[in-house]
Amino acid sequence: MTARRRLLWMLACAALAVLVAGAAAVRWLNHLDEAPLPAQGTAPSTDPAVVERGAYLARVGNCIACHSAPGGAPLAGALAVQTPFGAIYSSNLTPDADTGLGLWTAEEFWRALHNGRSRDGRLLYPAFPYTSFTQLTREDSDALFAFLRSVPAVRQAPPAHELAFPANSQGALALWRALYFRPGSPPHDEAQPPQWNRGAYLVRAVAHCAACHTxxxxxxxxxxxxxxxxxxxxxxxxxxxxxxxxxxxxxxxxxxxxxxxxxxxxxxxxxxxxxxxxxxxxxxxxxxxxxxxxxxxxxxxxLEQRPARKAPVHAAPPAVLERGREVYAQHCAQCHGRQGEGRGGFVALAGRRAVTLEHADNLVQMLVHGGYSPATRGNPRPHGMPPFAQQLSDADMAAVLSYIRSAWGNQASAVNAMDIHRARERR
Incomplete structure (x- = not known):
């Protein structure tokens, strides 16, 4: 064997060894803190107090939002959750034996929350935020399971996920988990009072705020x-x-x-x-x-405050701001006040952080498509924002938003017509 062939052989062996070691590491990292399931699983509790506790956790954790399709049965899944890699359809959480949780045990449900694995051992997509739910206690997992097994069963299998290779492969999921997931435990800081630790548990685990805000x-x-x-x-x-x-x-x-x-x-x-x-x-x-x-x-x-470095404010030309002032007087002042102070329960726009965010997209969405505050016990009759997509041109909407973001002491950059156009297209 020549020296060149010997070198190539050694390099190939080294590459193979690296691949084998990497695969072993990925496999090990994907089985951290994962106890084998018992041969005889635990049935859900039927204790009314446990079921009610689970119902409370399901509400606060907002399970119904992702696991209920528009017009479909609550918690029966089939909602398309959009991700950068394609659509993932939420699972059926009702106790149907064929398409839901009817055959699951408490241990299998706990493994799904804590380790991100389905009943058959498949790795779950992190659109299901087990990266947060891994911090739930086993007691709360069992309570959630008891509640979900108590709701009416609905036979409904979700559609197949719409993911392209390699995002649709278990191998890619295993690698992703090796990089970004470790089984967790409830957040707890001995130096903090019980109320702080309870708040951390609610924010980090139950309400999984990081899933959207990080x-x-x-x-x-x-x-x-x-x-x-x-x-x-x-x-x-x-x-x-x-x-x-x-x-x-x-x-x-x-x-x-x-x-x-x-x-x-x-x-x-x-x-x-x-x-x-x-x-x-x-x-x-x-x-x-x-x-x-x-x-x-x-x-x-x-929470420790971390103000972001903001880009310089770029104001719109005077002619655009003048047009925005005219549009505001004609279409907005009746509800929001001539000086953006708010009237009759409608929100103020002067000094409002949502108005002056560096990214104006939320404001654009509200103006183009409209929206409501939530109807709650503390706000049973919320005021709504009508959509202006059919009443105003892109240029007029950009002008009025630029005016609002620079009037009454507000200081934020101008909005341009392309921002409005994109909002129309995203609908």
Missing amino acids: PRNALGGLRGSADLTGAWLPGGRWYAPSLVDPAEASLAAWPPEEAAALLASGVSRHGSVSGPMAEVVFTGLQYLDAGDLDAMVGYLRA
């Missing part, structure tokens, strides 16, 4: 160094603002009662929720009991 890298992994600093939701229509930036959605400077009102009712003197967050409040957070609401608010207000 940015992801190109492979869909959560960027831990940017925890809760704001992220675009799939599809690019909505931006989930930073929970640690006073200029975005931080609650650190808000009075506790105002922060609690925002989470429980969707409205407060300092602001209101809209878009996907309105659904989170409507289907989930409004059901928080008083103690958990206070704990969640306390934890969110105590």
Whole structure:
């Protein structure tokens, strides 16, 4: 054997060894903290108190939002969850034996939440946020399972996921998990009081706030160094603002009662929720009991603040701002006030953080497509924002938003007509 062939042989052996070692490491990392399932699994509890506890967790965790298709039965799945890699259809959580959880055991359900594996051992797609649910306690997992097994069974199999190779392969999932997932435990800090730890558990595990408010890298992994600093939701229509930036959605400077009102009712003197967050409040957070609401608010207000570096503000030309002022007077002032102060329960626009976010997309969505605050016990008759897509041109909508973002002390960059056009297309 020549020296050249010997070198090639050694390089091939080394590459094979690296591949084998890598595969072994991926396999090991995918089985961390995973105990074998018992031969005889545990049936769900029928204790009414346990079932009610599970119902509470399911509400606060907003399970119904992802596991209910429009016009379909609650919790029966088949909702298309859009991801950068294609559509993933949510699973049926009702106790149907063939298409739902009817044959599952408590241990199999716990493994799905804690380790991200289905009943047959398949790796689950992280569109199901087991990266957060892994921090749930086994007691709460069992309560959730008891509740889900108590709801009416619905026979409905979800459609096949619409993912291209390699995103649709178990091998790619195994590699993704090796990079971005480790089984967790409930967050706990001995130096903090019980209420803080309870709030951390609610924010991190039950409500899984990081799933929307933490940015992801190109492979869909959560960027831990940017925890809760704001992220675009799939599809690019909505931006989930930073929970640690006073200029975005931080609650650190808000009075506790105002922060609690925002989470429980969707409205407060300092602001209101809209878009996907309105659904989170409507289907989930409004059901928080008083103690958990206070704990969640306390934890969110105590988060270390990390203001982002903002781009310089670029104002629109005077002619555009003048046109925006005219459009505002004709279409907006009746509800929002001549000086953006808000009237008759309609939100103020002056000094409102949602108006001056560096990214204007949420504001654009509301103007183009309209929307409502959530109907809650604290806000039973919410005011709505009508869509202006059919009334105003792209140029007029860009002008009025540019005016609003620069009037009454607001300081934010102009909106251009292309931003409006993109919002129409994304619909």
